[in-house]
Amino acid sequence: MIVRHYTEVAALPVAMEGAENVLIRNLITAKDGAPNFAMRIFDVLPGGHTPLHQHDYEHEILILDGEGEVTEGKRIFTVSPGSVIFIRPGTPHQFRNPGEQSFRFVCLIPNQPTPDVRALPGKDASSGG
Amino acid sequence: MIVRHYTEVAALPVAMEGAENVLIRNLITAKDGAPNFAMRIFDVLPGGHTPLHQHDYEHEILILDGEGEVTEGKRIFTVSPGSVIFIRPGTPHQFRNPGEQSFRFVCLIPNQPTPDVRALPGKDASSGG
Numbered sequence: 001m002i003v004r005h006y007t008e009v010a011a012l013p014v015a016m017e018g019a020e021n022v023l024i025r026n027l028i029t030a031k032d033g034a035p036n037f038a039m040r041i042f043d044v045l046p047g048g049h050t051p052l053h054q055h056d057y058e059h060e061i062l063i064l065d066g067e068g069e070v071t072e073g074k075r076i077f078t079v080s081p082g083s084v085i086f087i088r089p090g091t092p093h094q095f096r097n098p099g100e101q102s103f104r105f106v107c108l109i110p111n112q113p114t115p116d117v118r119a120l121p122g123k124d125a126s127s128g129g
Numbered sequence: 130m131i132v133r134h135y136t137e138v139a140a141l142p143v144a145m146e147g148a149e150n151v152l153i154r155n156l157i158t159a160k161d162g163a164p165n166f167a168m169r170i171f172d173v174l175p176g177g178h179t180p181l182h183q184h185d186y187e188h189e190i191l192i193l194d195g196e197g198e199v200t201e202g203k204r205i206f207t208v209s210p211g212s213v214i215f216i217r218p219g220t221p222h223q224f225r226n227p228g229e230q231s232f233r234f235v236c237l238i239p240n241q242p243t244p245d246v247r248a249l250p251g252k253d254a255s256s257g258g
Contacts, residue, residue, distance in 0.1 A: 001201040001204075001206070001214065001215065001220055001222070002213075002214065002215040003199070003206045003208060003213070003214050004212070004213055005211050005212055005213070006191070007211060009213075027191075028215045032215055033215075033217060034187060034215060035187060036165065036166060036239040037165060037166045037189065037237065037239070039189045039191065039213065041191075058163065058165065060163065060166065060168045060237070062135070062156075062168065062170075062191075070130070072130040075130075077130070077132045079132065082134050082135045082136060083133070083134055083135075084131075084132070084133055084134070084135050084138075084156045084157060085130065085131070085132050086130065086157045086161055086163060087130050088130065088162060089164070091130055093130070106191055108168070108189070108237055110164075110166070
């Protein structure tokens, strides 16, 4: 059994092109012996956003702190602590924080030997808007 | 994409023998089309506990509210919001709430066609202590 506080895990900038002011903590991964899926916490800082992107695997997400937006095509969902989000494989999506406090969520993905993540072109991807 | 608040999902009593005052919300499951793993939130009410039990799959857990205990054999870990717990397959474990407020955590498991969950005999299983 591994027990640790999430703040003990380093928060690293998300390096993917199109990400701005997004930090990731890899809490439980295959390196810990997790056989099937990985748990991460993201902090989208005020004004920050992930790229508009898609990939061939799902997200299972629970919002922990702050308020933010998640997009699916032209649909925009406003989410807050306790919101649960299931993003199916292949769905273009983006997280944004238009607020003034950190927008934090836990996000789980299946283990990925070779993740296929694609940033999508267009104004959303370049401007984050 | 599915977006909902966790409180919109019914909280059901955990029916497993040896569970007392434990509620489960099945937030994202195979019924929603989740291909690999399921997200649930548990509430262990004051004085409540899960059975001492084990199974052939892992748990990935984040504590959300309250304070509680998780056991691994004779080891007892006290956990609180932000604690992350990885329980490997086959590890006997129990959750207990000796406190006065609800002990709430999100717990993910791989999809289980035929879950093999075993309550373990002994004083811990019968008394919850």
